[in-house]
Amino acid sequence: MFIQQAYKGDNAAWKVIITTILTLAIFIANIFYVLFGDIDTEQMMDKVSNTIDNTNFLFFLNLSPFVFLLLLLFGLVVYLHERSLVSLTTARNKIDLKRVAFSFGLVFIVGIASFMVEYYLYPGMVVFNFKPMSFIVLVCISLLLFPFQIGFEEYLFRGYFMQQIGVVVKNRWFPLIATSVMFGLMHLANPEVAEMGGITMIFYIGTGLFLGIITLMDDGLELALGFHFANNFLAATLVTADYSALQTDSLFKYASQESDVSFYQILIPIMIVYPILLLVFAKKYKWRNWKEKLAGRVPSIEETTVEVYTE
Structure with a gap:
């Protein structure tokens, strides 16, 4: 049902190409610049930090372009593709x-619990970094701008691309894999990739795969939006590192300036945390028929009447 929502709009190839180019151009250019340009990511971050000595202002500048990008995507979907934002979001009637709130709350609690366990096992790994006024401003910026940042990524990859690729290839497994890889590649220019190596791409692609699974199983973006918001909010406000893409005055900070993240630390969320979250979601929302939902065929527009459903 979710992928078939694309049939409610005009999917002319030239419109898809225009939307793709306009929404991805800045990220593709950034990736090429990092991969083929003669630059040092760490030196570039240090230069920016020295130029702009206010972490909250720098954080604001990093997130603010997503306001334009999300509104651009919405405008292209509504006016170019002539379809509603509800159809881009969910197969439900609204x-x-x-669902967004439940997913956010669950991931927030799991994230706090995971950090407490890590802090107990490795107490010297992080240091307390609380700066009251700066932290309050950080929380306000996060609550204001993260919805645009995570909204753009979810609506673009799990929404627009998932649906557009699905109605072309007429199956569910290919758009699930393709959008997960695309989501990972979009983070290729992040400084933590340069610091920790290609191992981090396992995490990004694995996270994209998890978000794609819950989108297809639930026939909507709501759970993915809640997860992504909670994850990024905690990444900005709870604990950060000098090599992270999010440079903030968080509550805690990793003591070491160098990354010593192991392969197993990358795998823990993917192999343990994400499956637990899947079980909780599946139990609460009574997910059934996993094979069909994740790998089944997508009927053509002539074979089906696209409808919405309520629960």
């Missing part, structure tokens, strides 16, 4: 904000 966006289920309770």
